[in-house]
Amino acid sequence: MRSLPTTLILSAIVGLLAFGGVFLWKKSQIDHRHEHLDAFEWFCEEFKVDGDQRGKIEALHLAYFPECEDHCVHYADTKQTLSEITNDPGLDQHPEHAKAAVELALLKKEADKKFIDFIYSVAAEMDSDSSEGYLQRMKGWLEKTTSIAGE
């Protein structure tokens, strides 16, 4: 026989210990797994890509990275230029301002096109179920990049 408060206190202690123990154990497992995971390995694990598929898709990524990096540098430079023009009161209403803004918008559009072409080329090498999930999730990022570009 135990009184009600003793029982409640005992149960709360056991529940909290169970929660703490299991959560910390699972968290350490998750942390350990993610510590040793790079972005491409995450992609392979998340979309169940392995074997021959993995080799082909990795080759696609490696071929695309330099092109993506060039575009990235071009985009970052143009954005920097636009930012400097915007912050310079002397260049307000200057034709360079509009020119840089148009160029940045075009680069963003081109970046989206490159991104879409790339994810479709990757999806073509994946299983149908995985490719559908991959395309759906990657397309979700197009909106986010638009909002980031607008900032």
Place this chain on the structure above:
Amino acid sequence: MKKSDFDRHLERATEQLRAEPAVDGLHDFERRVWAEIALHDERWPSRIARFFREGLPTLPVPAVAGSVATALVVGVLTALVQAKSYGETLSDSMEARYVSTIHPVLRSESEDHRHLSPNR
């Protein structure tokens, strides 16, 4: 008579009154009156102690075991749900990292884009 002796005698008499169904020379009504008087005379610390000793419901061992087991299961399940949510958050950040390697705009936003290795 010392105060502590008085308390002891009073407590003993009260217990006796409660325990014995028919104390000589006392009718039911008188016994109940004496019991009430004894209860009202109790000091407040002993009244609180009595409440915790006798006033609270007690549970049988299987009910206690059931309560502890339920708390254990609830604790484990809650931990698993929280851990899953934590894993999803980490997975989302890995997804953002992956996309920042393949979308030029996101890549330009990442601080280390100039030092990004292909498999980063």
